[in-house]
Amino acid sequence: MAIPAAPSLSERYQDATKYSPSSVQGHPGLDFSAQPPPFKEWHQARRVVLAGGPTDDSPPSAGPMDAMRLGRLLYHAYGVTLVREFPGMSMHYRAAPSAGGLYPTELYVAVHGIDGIPDGIFAYDARDHSLVVCWEGDFWADLSACTFEHPAVAKARVVLIGTGVYQRSAWRYGDRAYRRVLLDTGHVFGNAVLAAPQDGLHVVPIPYFVDDGIAGLMLLDAENEGALLLAAVVEAGDDAPALREAPAYASPIDRESHDPDDGAWIPLVHGAGNIARPMPVEAEAPQPEVAPGEIALPDDPLAGGRAVLSAIRRRRSTRVFAAGDIPIEGLGRILAHAYPRPGSPDTDAYLLRDVLQTHIVVAGVSGLRSGVYRFDERTHTLTTVQTGSPRDALHRSCLWQELGRDAAFGVLHTLDLPKAVAAYGERVYRTAHLEAGLIGQRLNMAALRLGYGASGIGGFFDEFLNALLMVPQTHAVAYVTTIGVPE
Numbered sequence: 001m002a003i004p005a006a007p008s009l010s011e012r013y014q015d016a017t018k019y020s021p022s023s024v025q026g027h028p029g030l031d032f033s034a035q036p037p038p039f040k041e042w043h044q045a046r047r048v049v050l051a052g053g054p055t056d057d058s059p060p061s062a063g064p065m066d067a068m069r070l071g072r073l074l075y076h077a078y079g080v081t082l083v084r085e086f087p088g089m090s091m092h093y094r095a096a097p098s099a100g101g102l103y104p105t106e107l108y109v110a111v112h113g114i115d116g117i118p119d120g121i122f123a124y125d126a127r128d129h130s131l132v133v134c135w136e137g138d139f140w141a142d143l144s145a146c147t148f149e150h151p152a153v154a155k156a157r158v159v160l161i162g163t164g165v166y167q168r169s170a171w172r173y174g175d176r177a178y179r180r181v182l183l184d185t186g187h188v189f190g191n192a193v194l195a196a197p198q199d200g201l202h203v204v205p206i207p208y209f210v211d212d213g214i215a216g217l218m219l220l221d222a223e224n225e226g227a228l229l230l231a232a233v234v235e236a237g238d239d240a241p242a243l244r245e246a247p248a249y250a251s252p253i254d255r256e257s258h259d260p261d262d263g264a265w266i267p268l269v270h271g272a273g274n275i276a277r278p279m280p281v282e283a284e285a286p287q288p289e290v291a292p293g294e295i296a297l298p299d300d301p302l303a304g305g306r307a308v309l310s311a312i313r314r315r316r317s318t319r320v321f322a323a324g325d326i327p328i329e330g331l332g333r334i335l336a337h338a339y340p341r342p343g344s345p346d347t348d349a350y351l352l353r354d355v356l357q358t359h360i361v362v363a364g365v366s367g368l369r370s371g372v373y374r375f376d377e378r379t380h381t382l383t384t385v386q387t388g389s390p391r392d393a394l395h396r397s398c399l400w401q402e403l404g405r406d407a408a409f410g411v412l413h414t415l416d417l418p419k420a421v422a423a424y425g426e427r428v429y430r431t432a433h434l435e436a437g438l439i440g441q442r443l444n445m446a447a448l449r450l451g452y453g454a455s456g457i458g459g460f461f462d463e464f465l466n467a468l469l470m471v472p473q474t475h476a477v478a479y480v481t482t483i484g485v486p487e
Ligand SMILES: Cc1cc2nc3c(=O)[nH]c(=O)nc-3n(C[C@H](O)[C@H](O)[C@H](O)COP(=O)(O)O)c2cc1C
Pocket: 093, 094, 096, 097, 098, 099, 100, 101, 180, 183, 184, 187, 315, 316, 317, 318, 401, 403, 455, 456, 457, 458, 459
């Protein structure tokens, strides 16, 4: 009889960070005096002030990448879109949502060959919409080597580098913060992917890179900050779709190391996903189990254009859903926007194929029975899993948050973690959560543009959701997006 493989580090991390009613009750409370600031303090005097920020109203442009369009891209990815004053502090709300409003994602850019900006690596300081000069010089040969000569890097004048500053989120969420840091970063890149085409640009996400090489280039302190996702910004053209076709690389699998103490998981699970050399994905990638479902959804994606940018600038997460249903056409359009069909020119939402599974929990969609469904993005169809109102179950599963109780529907992402790790190595934990965040941002923006409300939910009782979705407990629930009628 075959001996079952010991669980991978990703599986052990997932288990160690599951919420249960008893773990949530035992939470010691928050020490506000220990909260890290949401911005880095840069002492470098040299900054490049960007155009394309909050007061920019110039029409979209085309042609070679320039400083204006870089500014506009960064602003719509992760700029400050609202400042609210609270006693003793100003809260900077950003273009992308963030679990708990803690903003652990840092956005850097490598630039070469743009008029008005020296070649170099910069940190984006959203407070004054400027680039802080980290290092001047042309780093393209290093970046190219670190991305296994990714074809989009060769074409790009800009590479976005998203990192996570763990403690900003871990301060509140402990070891579970890594999940939210990844989801948050996916949202930031989701914005960039959505905003770029409005300015004749194309953002090509690059999830596989030599981690130590990037960390060395950026002088990151591995205990506190890790590079999560890169993206090349290319000028839109006929060859842009082909630039996505870089191979996937696997990382090793760690079935042996000892579990760390509480509070020490994050650098370990991040490091386990690191890639040092090009290890192609050899095992067969996990295949989805669903056949095309029995319910075909109306499929009418939203148009692009200026409305995309203004919606990002206005965006806020919905705090309270009102009573009221969303028609099945609305559900279909939101999903069509979030899951571009294979072969369509707009498939940058996908970092991975066939790893994430999508479940729709329907509580108030007119034209569709309440219940739980599997969604197949290739055929844009639903398969019924169970019927009946899921409101109480979703309410309880989302830590009794009213958003769960009152949503018209929830979109949930899961992955068969043991199978995914066997195919892609530990890196899949990172990539799948980034992708869930990226799709989450597309869901949010589609819902808001159609006049509905949306909020991500990162706090949930994992095992309750597995039961509701009727997926095995070994599958990881990555993310919940709630969508409904805003108050
Ligand atoms: C990964 C992620 C998880 C989130 N989880 C929750 C949640 O569990 N409950 C909630 O009310 N809001 C949640 N939010 C929404 C944030 O609270 C919200 O983004 C933040 O307060 C900033 O506000 P804004 O999105 O309106 O800019 C989440 C957002 C993200 C991106």
